[in-house]
Amino acid sequence: MGVLLPQDCVEWWAPRDLHCLVCGEVPPGPLIFWQGATGALVLCPDDAAYLGAHLIGDAREATLASGRERHWAARATRAAVAAIEQRQRSR
Ligand SMILES: [Zn+2]
Numbered sequence: 194m195g196v197l198l199p200q201d202c203v204e205w206w207a208p209r210d211l212h213c214l215v216c217g218e219v220p221p222g223p224l225i226f227w228q229g230a231t232g233a234l235v236l237c238p239d240d241a242a243y244l245g246a247h248l249i250g251d252a253r254e255a256t257l258a259s260g261r262e263r264h265w266a267a268r269a270t271r272a273a274v275a276a277i278e279q280r281q282r283s284r
Pocket of ligand 1: 213214215216217218236237240
């Protein structure tokens with residue numbers, strides 16, 4: 194992942210499609226650019242920060258759901274039970 198400056202957009206290695214994955218716009222300033230195994234990902238800076246934070250949370254949730262991190266299971270269970278109890282009290 195890196196930053197694609199406006200003057201770099203014409204380079205051979207720059208992605209042809211400069212539309213942000215999240216908002217669909219082509220921002221005039223620097224872009225966040227990530228070349229993956231199946232193609233390029235382009236994001237404007239605000240959406241890169243938004244997506245990055247949500248990816249971290251989703252990755253954490255997926256790891257907890259997989260049961261691979263046993264030491265987190267009790268903590269996740271307590272949080273889930275507390276959320277369920279709070280929802281039941283608010284009804
Ligand atoms: Zn965007």
